Amino acid sequence: MDANCWLEVIVAASKKGYASVKDIIGTPKARERIQKNLLGDTTLVIDKTAEDAILHEIRKVPENTKIITEEAGEFFTQHETDEIRDYLIIDPIDGSHNASFGFPMSCISIAHATGPNLSDVDAGVILNIYNGDIYTAVKGNGAYKNGKDNPIHVNERKKLPKCLFGMNMSVNEPLLDYVQRYAEFFDKCKPMRLREIGSDAFALTLVAEGNLDLFMNLQNKTRTLDIAAAAIIFKEAGGILIDPNGKDLNPPLTLMTRISFIGISPTLKIQFDPLIPILAECYKHQPSNELKFHFSY
Template sequence: MTDWLATCRAAVADVQGVLVDLPTRVEREPVVGTGEGGDETTVVDAEVERVVIALLDDRLDDYTLVSEEIGEVVKGSGRPWLVLDPVDGSLNAKRGVPHFCLSLAVADGQRMKDVNFGYLYDFGTGEEWTARRGEGAWLDGAPLGAVRPKDEIELLAFEATLTSSIAEKASNVVGLAHRLRVMGSLALALCNLAAGRIDGVCSLKGARSVDIAAAQLLVREVGLAIDLFEHPPFEDAPLDLEPRSRVVAAANDELCARLAAALALS
């Protein structure tokens, strides 16, 4: 049986080597193509994905990999399903802003409900976030869940967004959220929600499984609410690269519904 935690930690070590070799935006930000997820692929995106896939290929005989840059790769039997975002927070990573992560989800099927292990590593803080389906979620090995988000939203994270999108949607959450944060990583925003550090998360463009598959498991394991409100139900969302819906997450279903309604306003 694969030791997924050890595998992910080995991947982190390899990525750290890439970041040392590409120390500044001069080395990191040149565009080398367009990823299967639709975004520009920079040098740092490509190199991080390359070393992680090389490690997975060396350790595993069978898998289906869905990754932001390369798309879908099938090896052997095609099981389990792996959902990889080599760099969530790519713009932060290429500019040297220390808030981006490696995200890997492991699933025994092709839907969000099938994710059984989630791993994220924040290269800014050095924090390690993990979750196992039906067992719980952890930050650096300590159980999450004792500190929950507030039932009234003091801090709301807007992610996957442009200045124009913030200008369009910020007024819609007046009276619902006291303050906004735009930190640049949807996956880490969901992790911080699971830790009770923020009280809600909204993506202002469609979220793909690579963005949320690992982090959503933390959110759900600590009993919080998350929804792809434009393409429900959340549990049946395919593990692929299609951005079918914006995502909202908060302490409970009622707050999620209010966030979704706010985003739906023109």
């Protein structure tokens, strides 16, 4: 199947996931804890319910596919092979704790890839579980919200001061240490309007749609699977994804890969580029994500 066919598959699977959880969002049922997943994070009822519905739909596809998903891990739909043609990368609920408490920033994320790295993703869907909005992209064909009649694009603002600046502030250390480490960088960006989203995939779609100017996660604990679908939507909407050293972001699509990243528009990146050496120097001292201050979404 080509990327367009796979997009149909993953959109259908995302809708099944949405239907399975829409009535429990923000309820005590959604917050019930089931187990620890392979990554050591707590699996909530809302995570497992969405994943089960998504996988049930995907297993109808005849192609032997490598699945990489947050709760069930990595497996093949039919048989193991070294000749992998199709990957599906699934985060059944990105922003699980937002969803479990009814905070309206969570989504279902599914991507298709033809190879083992982020750059190999050729189709993606993000489904907003609060209103059913669907963001889609196929490589080379642009990004859309709720169908081809509504293309989306990053905005064209050019000034860092006063921009709407999204960050992941679920820090894995005392907050004061974090702020002091990045103080010089933040000082160069002021005055900025800072927003915490609680879902990296959701945040990237906000930048893709032009509602945020840029988004940063410097915690080195986001999994590649968390942003696989959002990344292609973001790039097809004209955005640029880089790491804290300013290099193009292209991590492996594995369950254990952890990343830091920045999503930004081309026009704003012109102003951002002189700050990258400052940011990179600050980032060198970012602590391991294994510290006791680690909190999961």
